[in-house]
Amino acid sequence: MIDLVERPNASGALRRQPEEGHFETHDAVPLFYRHWPAMRPRSEGAIVLVHRGHEHSGRLAHLVDELDLPGFAFFAFDARGHGRSPGPRGDSPGIAHSVRDIQSFVDHIGARHGLPETEIAVVAQSVGAVLTAAWAHDYAPKIRGMALAAPAFSVKLYLPFARQGLKLLRRIRGKFFVKSYVRGKYLSHDPERVASFESDPLISRAISVDVLLGLHETATRIVADAQAIQVPTQLLISGGDCVVHQEPQHEFFDALGTPVRERHVFEGFYHDTLGERDRAEVVHLIRSFILRQFRAPYRASLLDADRAGFSKDEADALAQPLPTLSIANLKWSLRRASIALASLLSRGVALGKSAGFDSGSMLDYVYRNEATGIGVLGRAIDRAYLDSIGWRGIRRRKAHIEELIALAARRLTVSGRPLRLLDIAAGHGRYALDAIAAAGLKPESVLLRDYEQRNVEAGRHLIAERNLGKIARFEPGDAFDRESLATITPKPTLAIVSGLYELFPENAPLQRSLEGLAAAVEPGGYLLYTNQPWHPQLEYIARVLTSHRAGKPWVMRRRSQAEMDQFVEAAGFRKLTQRIDPWGIFTVSLAQRVA
DSSP states (O other), X not given: OOOOOOOOOOOSSOOOOOEEEEEEOTTSOEEEEEEEOOSSSSOOEEEEEEOOTTOOGGGGTHHHHHTTOTTEEEEEEOOTTSTTSOSSTTOOSOHHHHHHHHHHHHHHHHHHHOOOGGGEEXXXXXXXXXXXXXXXXXXXXXXXXXEEESOOSSBOOOSTXXXXXXXXXXXXXXXXXXXXXXXXXXXOSOHHHHHHHHHOTTOOOEEEHHHHHHHHHHHHHHHHTGGGOOSOEEEEEETTOSSBOSHHHHHHHHHOSOSXXXXXXXXXXXXXXXXXXXXXXXXXXXXXXXXHHHHSOOOOOOTTTTTSSHHHHHHHHHHSOOOTTSHHHHHHHXXXXXXXXXXXXXXXXXXXXXXXXXXXXXXXXXXXXXXXXSXXXXXXXXXXXXXXXXXXXXXHHHHHHHHHHHHHHHHHXXXXXXXEEEESSOTTOHHHHHHHHHTTOOOXXXXXXXXXXXXXXXXXXXXXXXXXXXTEEEEEOOTTOHHHHHTOSSOOSEEEEOSSGGGOOOSHHHHHHXXXXXXXXOTTOEXXXXXXXXXXXXXHHHHHOBXXXXXXXXXXXXXOHHHHXXXXXXXXXXXXXXXXXXXXXXXXXXXXXXX
């Protein structure tokens, strides 16, 4: 039982001493972490602490005792480039890496300490709060809740056009580091806290320009799409903060998708909300919030999000024709005209107009990534088209698909099971066949299916071209026909659904498809599935591009990652891992069929 008796905050010397260790990230970087075991024989859960920029996990150690939760284990890690973790000080390969580090840490806590994410809550501050919010959005973890203190959604740079200037300098100089103007006296009114900040040798004063700019881009995306977040959230805002702007914090809270949310503003508090002199009230509120989430866990069902919710409203608005004489309609008409002109010279644009910009033929062309067209101008237009952010994301998705196919194959080999691969909407099948070749896999069988006959014929040609006829076959098939999928033989041990569900706004066909796959895949087998939780060009796509369905506008209803994962879980699969591109557009996930 969780102790629900509200107690005063702990004071005095630290009672719990941490164990220290390292965990390995997805790119094999050993990050330092601290673990404070629960003070009771049986842990009631875990609290993960995520520190602010420039600092390290030791700066949050005081919360372990102050929160006064003896039945909970506490964990905190030093972000790469910070504290006792390796890497250039104040740097990261990218914000997406830093977000995924949180997932890696939670995975480690589950594997090493036996605490699954369903028994975890997170307390994060400043930059750490932005990374945690991005993790909640992009990975949809099933944690109990998150308390975000002074999230750095928008850092105060003070100089006019500072961000634009940094971008320009980045292009000219390459990567460089910006020294922080922040001193301890601007962070807290607590003299001891200020003194420790100024004297701590593990605090890094500089930050990479790439991290600074990447943080802003990620924060802008997360604030704009906070309605996709379903994790119960407590937002703690410092009223006297001179480091970050308050307005984006309020915008984030107002847009949050979870109904379990609370906001508290502490007038006069500086940026170090969790280390302020008068933080007793803050600590009390966090403790109460955590206990409530463990006492009454919240998880909304999103299985009918196609009938009501933000993504349906968004898709409905994009499907509505604009007034004929409006400025907006004139703008998009000119964009459509430019696409028509470009199609006269660019082969890629012409293929999109004829087959559909979401067709298997179009994706195969994007995968090949070879600019073609009439003359130098045609090839230049085609190159710009292929380098658009959506198609770059598609190619990154292909790489992630190949990575997770190889991972599933290794797991099957370890368990002594054959690889029998099924792709229910393979397009031309290039990404599946490329994955087999890239990983040197030797599947027992490969079955590729697609609804369109021209894709089936193109896929058969690829199979013949690669001399895979003995193990691979390509046949017509309806990816939404439950019975057709359920009776596939031999039973696949790895099923793939890539780029399909994103094209259909209704959930009923998706549910039938997943139920068919659950019947087809053996228990212990795997499902690889993709999703598109966000896209920066949704309106452009809807107003300008056409789909493979009779040339209709390509209007997408994007599913949040939480929605997509719920359907996979409801069908009988357990999600194991996920990949996402640096722009937050496309995800690729691997799940295992449970008995």
